[in-house]
Amino acid sequence: MNSEACCKKMLANLDNSETRRAFLRQSTGLGLASLGLSLPSANAQGSSVATLFLKNPKAKKIIYLFVDGGLSQIDSFDPKPQMGDVMMNTKVIDTKIDGVRYAHYFPMLAQHNDKYCLIRSMSTGTASHGTGVYVTHRNYRPGTANHPPIGAWISKMLPSLNENLPKTVAIHERSQGIGSSGGFFGAKHAATTIPVAANGLPAGKQLAQVSEDRASGRIKALKMLNEEFHHLNKSNFVRDHMDVLDNTLALLRSPDFSAFDLSKESDQTRERYGDSKLGRGLLLARRLIENDVRFVEVTTSGWDHHNNIMDEMSKMGPMLDRALAALITDLQHSGLLDETLVVLTTEFGRQNHISGNKGRDHGPGGYCQILAGGGVKPGLVYGETAEDAQGVKEKKEKVSPDDFFVTMAYAMGLDYNKKYLSLDKRQFSMNNRGKGSPLNSIFAAS
Structure with missing residues (x-):
């Protein structure tokens, strides 16, 4: 039968x-289990807060690279050589920009930092992985509603660029629902999930x-x-x-x-991105952006370095360096970087002092992000973390999750203060209670 x-x-x-x-x-x-498929895991109101709009927004798409675990700022893009022993085996190297120095694990990104903006003063104000991950994806604290992540907001507020493909894709996420669900916008605004980039869509x-x-x-x-x-x-x-x-x-x-299908790429191209989950993930992200997917998230896990951080960074730093440098270079060569905002972020930074296990513990005070393309000024460095890792050097340059979220919206020309009703009829916007302001100074003049 x-x-x-x-x-x-x-x-x-x-x-x-x-x-x-x-x-x-x-x-x-x-569901779709009998087919071997899986589904991705709902009312606008007026805005009471004025929205700043970029005159000629260039960003049409976003690649959102999430470093899961808490990337150490002192061992990546904001080293503190003046602090001596706390640097342990991390060396400092020059970059393409005079006076800006990186940790030695990132030589390729160091030679390409004239192509992107580095933010050194981001802070979520939490040392909890769960809260930090939630906030950096949804701009709200967990518990008050099933808030939509950034990809779902973009799906809700912008039309599709290619009706044959999903608007949003999430590649090898560590936790179902963090960045892939539709929140209270429902399934139609959820991401299509790819557990392993090399396998494509199984x-x-x-x-x-x-x-x-x-x-x-x-x-x-x-x-x-x-x-x-x-x-x-x-x-x-x-x-x-x-x-x-x-x-x-x-x-x-x-x-x-x-x-x-990554088999369509040459061996040489795959080699440039690196033989890693992250390399394959960013290569797949590039292919999806080329085919007009609006939003692609790629998650790289394993960055919670409480133990032996030097050994871990020696393995993982070059992996991230190679893959992200290849992505930015390819997008620039194809002309797609102008219309694609590439984001690197994490849930918090790490303490500068060394723990008993030769690692660094969670540091909620300040950390680094990268923003490339989408109208952002290349070669700009914004802010600096404090030497004690308890905050940022200049409070006026501190970037909150609210600021970060609305800056992405600002790049795409979205009304980040426009309110939508949740399932329990409460009003929410991308800008949590209107607290965020876009970093308009990091955008090139139109």
Whole structure:
């Protein structure tokens, strides 16, 4: 018996009682699992706070590189050689910009820092991984609502540039829902998730292993259950999932599906990005941006260096250095850097002093970010962390998560103060309570 017939028989054997309703409620768990696919994991109001708009915003897309664990600022882009022994084995090297020095793990980015803006005064004010990760993705503290991450805001506020591809993609995230969910905007604004960049979108390979007749039967059965469930619940979220199913199936049959296939890249290109998850992730991000995906997040994990930070940075620093330098260079050569904002960020920095295990503990006071392209001034260095790692050197240059969030929105020409209703009818904007101001001084004059 095929899937469609089986589904009809099951429904026919259930009466219109609570038993049938319970079955249909549980049926939502069937989802796309039978196809080997997965779904990505809802009201505008006026704004009471004035929004600053960039005269001619250039950014149309964002690549958001998240360094998960807390990248040490003193061992990357804001070393403190004057502090002597606390630098341990970290050496300091010159960069393309006179007077600006980096840790020796990043020689390629050092020679390309005339192509991007370095912010040395970012602070989330927390030493908690959970809170820091949440805030850097959503600009709110956890617990008050299921806030949308930055990709979901962009999906909600901007039209698609390529109807055959998702607006947002999240590549090898450590935690489902941090940057990939749609928050209270729902499934249609959630990211398509890629666990391993080298494998592309596994659903395509899995669907290819199923005969056309069997796949068609499964899809019809799934749609039948979804329609029945929607009829009973009248939920917009059910309709969102149904729409996502249709979009996913269309993607798998689209010629643009090849954007997810890294085998299309030459061995030489893959070598430049490096044979690492991060290298493959940023290479895939570049391919997706080339095919007009609006927002791509790439997560690199393993940066919580409480122990043996010198050994860890010797391995991981060059990996990050190589991959990000290759991405920025490729985007510049293709002309896409002008319309693509590339962001490197983390949830907090690290203490400058050395812990008992030759590592550095969490430092909520200040850390570094990189912003490239999208109209940002290249070669600019903004702010500096304090020597005691308890804050930033000049308070007036401190960048909060609110400032960071609205700066990304500002680059794209978005009204970051525009309010939307959550599921419980509360108003939220990208700019948490209107506290943030864009760093308009880091943008080139139009």
